[in-house]
Amino acid sequence: MDQEIQKPKLVINSLYKIFGKRPKAALSLLEMGRSKEEILEKTGQTVGLQAIDLEILEGEIFVIMGLSGSGKSTLLRCLNRLIPPTSGKILLDGIDIASLDEAALREIRRKKLGMVFQNFALLPHRSVVENVAFGLEVQEIPESERLEKARQTLEMVGLSGYEESMPDQLSGGMKQRVGLARALASDPDILLMDEAFSALDPIIRAGMQDELLDLQNALNKTIVFVTHDLDEALKLGNRIALMKDGRIIQVGTPEEILTAPADAYVAQFVAGVDMTRVLTAEGVMKPPEPTVWIESGPRVALKLMEEHGISSIFAVGKGKTLKGLIVVEDAVKAAKEKKSLAEILITGTPVAAPDTPVRDLIGTVATSQYPVAVVDACNRLRGVIIRGSLLGALAISGAPDEEEST
Numbered sequence: 001m002d003q004e005i006q007k008p009k010l011v012i013n014s015l016y017k018i019f020g021k022r023p024k025a026a027l028s029l030l031e032m033g034r035s036k037e038e039i040l041e042k043t044g045q046t047v048g049l050q051a052i053d054l055e056i057l058e059g060e061i062f063v064i065m066g067l068s069g070s071g072k073s074t075l076l077r078c079l080n081r082l083i084p085p086t087s088g089k090i091l092l093d094g095i096d097i098a099s100l101d102e103a104a105l106r107e108i109r110r111k112k113l114g115m116v117f118q119n120f121a122l123l124p125h126r127s128v129v130e131n132v133a134f135g136l137e138v139q140e141i142p143e144s145e146r147l148e149k150a151r152q153t154l155e156m157v158g159l160s161g162y163e164e165s166m167p168d169q170l171s172g173g174m175k176q177r178v179g180l181a182r183a184l185a186s187d188p189d190i191l192l193m194d195e196a197f198s199a200l201d202p203i204i205r206a207g208m209q210d211e212l213l214d215l216q217n218a219l220n221k222t223i224v225f226v227t228h229d230l231d232e233a234l235k236l237g238n239r240i241a242l243m244k245d246g247r248i249i250q251v252g253t254p255e256e257i258l259t260a261p262a263d264a265y266v267a268q269f270v271a272g273v274d275m276t277r278v279l280t281a282e283g284v285m286k287p288p289e290p291t292v293w294i295e296s297g298p299r300v301a302l303k304l305m306e307e308h309g310i311s312s313i314f315a316v317g318k319g320k321t322l323k324g325l326i327v328v329e330d331a332v333k334a335a336k337e338k339k340s341l342a343e344i345l346i347t348g349t350p351v352a353a354p355d356t357p358v359r360d361l362i363g364t365v366a367t368s369q370y371p372v373a374v375v376d377a378c379n380r381l382r383g384v385i386i387r388g389s390l391l392g393a394l395a396i397s398g399a400p401d402e403e404e405s406t
């Protein structure tokens, strides 16, 4: 993800959900440090969520992941109060959803929140376009306007031409596109997606994931996506929260979760992931130090290389823009022959964007005699990848500590 500063869209403070009629009894046992199982046994109450503190940022895809029963759906459904929390705050743009009256809640649900369900939840006796327009109908938007909006949204999800079809004439993937279109039709700020692709065949599912990423590039919504599937979480999430027993064990980018698991549970959860698919150039690069200013002389370059024990150095211009590479032999010659750095600059050495997956870099790094420069869209040098650091990063992330994993 780009390093731009994003503001929180949803802030969750100290959120608890106890299922059952005696939540207080359960809460006080929780405070005493009792486990979910003990509390169920003693009080008959089920701990759905405990002590959830989270910030979900504007424009991110935030994935909630965990095994069955870990509390993912409960957390998601608390966000639009399909499940009323027992205590705590859920601030959407500063407004506490947990304490809204019914009318205000309805208003926020209509305008700011869209939800996509695993089982599609389409109205069987309405056509595709009517299903998509349904949310707008509830908002009392005139018929012609809502049908027009529904058609546009259907086009966005690739379903033009199916407006008049009935849900049972569609495949699973198409049904879920309708579900997505219905959620998007009212242009909500936040999309809540509960195992939205889990009922689909693997190939259709992968296609829907790609489309969601494309749509997100265009729409820039805040998306909260629940899944029990690690691959899906790693593919979709800008950040991921891993849940267990109603708690959040770790929140981080896919790379953070993979390379710095918070505990043995997370390490075990992510063991076996193909790191080259998930790690990016940015995650394995070294800081671009030292570099040499393009207008300085070969002796400066030589001194820097000697001090750092390196045999080549990137030359940069204003704003750290990449100019090219200087190698030690050329610099030695240039110093003797009084040549400038510009005259011995090697250009066209391999470069990579920060978000390039490591999988796409391994070949280049293995075969190039030069380091790979990681540059941003403005050609600024952000980092350097050499064979050793790449292999090192893969080795570390692939093999969590003995102690941690026991």
Ligand SMILES: Nc1ncnc2c1ncn2[C@@H]1O[C@H](COP(=O)(O)OP(=O)(O)OP(=O)(O)O)[C@@H](O)[C@H]1O
Pocket (backbone or CB within 6 Å): 019, 020, 046, 047, 048, 066, 067, 068, 069, 070, 071, 072, 073, 074, 075, 228
């Ligand atoms: N309506 C309910 N009444 C009682 N307990 C519930 C209720 N809904 C959920 N729970 C319990 O709360 C805990 C969290 O459930 P939740 O459905 O949020 O988990 P999940 O991670 O979404 O699992 P799954 O992937 O199986 O849906 C579980 O122990 C579950 O049994």
